Amino acid sequence: MKTTRIAYSHRLNAGKYAALVEQARRLGRVRSEVWQRYASVGGAWLTDRQVRDRWLAEGTHRQFGVLANAWKETVRDAMADITATFEAAKVPARKAIRRHTSDPAERRRLFGLLKADRWAEDPYLSRLMRSRWRRGHNRTRNQIVVRADQHNTRVDSRGRLWLAVPGLVRRQLVRIPLNTIVAPTGTLRLILRGDRVEIHYQIDAATMKTSQRPCGEATIGVDKGYTETLTDSDGDYHGEGLGHLLTTESDRLKERNRHRAKLRSVANTAAQRGNHAKADRIARNNLGAIKRDRQAGCHQARVRTEIFTAVHQVVDKAGVVVAEDLTKTFTGRKSLGRNTNRRLAAWTKGVTARALKNVSERRGSVLVHVNAAYTSQVCHRCGCLGRRAGDRLHCTSCGVVWQADVNAAINVLRRHGDPDITLHTPYLVVKQIVQARADRHRSRLPLPDSSPARRAESESSEALRNER
Known part of the structure; x- marks a missing residue:
């Protein structure tokens, strides 16, 4: 299992950053050309090597002004993205096939053609994939893909780690100071944002220290929440600082955006009156995105740390983690206020779901998803639907x-x-x-479809109730 790590540049020289920006802009043209030519049904079955051979034969690569390894890696990366979009289009196509026919043999035939990428041979599948596939255009201009054998690292006398990557001129490397002492390995993806370079690379998850921690032996159910990350069936809370983090950040963004809206209104009014110098000054000094994006990145890192720490605490106890499947949305009848909706919009249940999946796979525990319907509204003692009020559930049957x-x-x-x-x-x-089940519990009737263990438990509880 692979996991992605991100390193950042530290006090990068403005000239070096400008050179990387120019290289990323030229490679963006390469990426756009690949999507323009081959992100269609006609280019669906081409590989990156076939595209590279065509460009070398036609001389297309000369118009970009970048080194050979740079544009070849960009072509490979773009073709991988196009292939991923085709695979994503197959998901709704399979659902449409199930609705289209109920004949098992016909379904097998259509699924086989779709899996083997021979859907163009069948008229129905061809129409289906053309309607599901949305021809895209790529406008990415801030990424550089560096092959594993094209970069190197070294540590200077002051203990700083430097990453050297190819530039626009052959044998002239651009050296980037990093904010870490762990050298990036493998294929790198350089993303340029806000005068800073992000270095994305993958490592083997088995080599991480947290992956070597043993998991527990119990079977525990967990409920995902907003105030705390997880609550387990033993009554323990994990990640209790999540709610404070999300609420504080949501309220801060509300005030900041309110002030930015006022400044934007002042700048627009000044521009309408002809005072463009004032409008430009406000836009340059008060409406920038560099600081805002860095603050958002720091907040996301804190949230991820809180969530992953909570998930590790659960896996320390459990060998089997039973979690609710929240991929389906349930529309509530109760309307919430604006502040509540704004805070819930920042609820990171998707990050929690990914953390449960990743940590369970790395540490060897089993993650089981169950149906989440009415788990928060049913009393676990009598099985009746209760009345939810905040963090309390009032059971109307057992009181x-x-x-x-x-x-x-x-x-x-x-x-x-x-x-x-x-x-x-x-x-x-x-x-x-x-x-x-609640009606049978009230009438003290056994459950007809229960397992033997559940039936024995019901009979023993009935006998104890009669003795009382």
């Missing part, structure tokens, strides 16, 4: 007030191996099953 996140985590754990509620059961069907 108990539960901590909502802990209750949801217990329900998530119980969904693991549920014979009736699977991952893809529609939420309306889940509600019917929950209500039917």
Whole structure:
């Protein structure tokens, strides 16, 4: 398993940065030319080597003014992006095939042609892929791809790490000071943003220290939250600083954007009155994006650290992590205020899902997704639908007030191996099953579709209730 690491330049010379910007601009023309020519049905089956051979035979590469290794790596990277977009177009195409026919033999034939990239042979598949595929144009002008054998690093007498990459002139390297002592390896992707260079590279996740930590042995259900990252079925909270981080940043952005809007209005008014010097001065000194983007990057790094730390704490306890699948959205009936909606818009449940997946794979634990429908509204004790108010769940049947996140985590754990509620059961069907189980619980009837273990548990609890 590979994971991406990012190193940053440190106090890079303005002349060197300008040279890298010019090189990235020329390579952007290469990328645009590849997308313009081959991001279509006609270029779907070409490889990057075939494109390079064509350009060498036609002399197309001479118009860009960059070194051979630079434009060849850019062609390879662009063709990989085009292939990825074609593969993404196959996902809705497969769903359309399932709706188009119910004949197993016909489905097998269409799926086989689609998998083998021979969909142009079938008229239906050809129309389907042409409608799903959106011919794109690439306008990336700030990236440089450097092959693994084209860069080197060295440490100077002051302990600083320098990365040397090829420039526009042969045998003249551009040396970049880095803010780390870990040398980047493999193929590098240089991204130029705000007078700073980001160096993206991949490492083997097995070599990381956190990947060598053993996982636990328990089976634990977790509920993803806003105030804290995760709440497990044992009642423990992990990542309790996430809510404060998100709320503080959301409120800060609200005030900053309000002030920027006022300054933008002043600049627009000055431009309308003919005072372009004032408008340019405001835009240059007060409406820039460099500081804003760096602050956003720092905030995202803090959030990722908080989330990954919380996930590692869960995996320290659990060999099997049962989590709710939040890929499907459920529309709530209750309208929320503007401030609440603004803060929830920054909720990073996608980052939490990726962290659970990555950490589980690296440390050897098992991640199981279950249906999330009504896990936050059902009382785990009696199975009845309760009334949610903030972080509390009021059960209208047994009269108990539960901590909502802990209750949801217990329900998530119980969904693991549920014979009736699977991952893809529609939420309306889940509600019917929950209500039917609650009615049987009130009437003290056994569950007809339960497993033997669940049936024995129900009988033992019934006997204990009769003794009382």
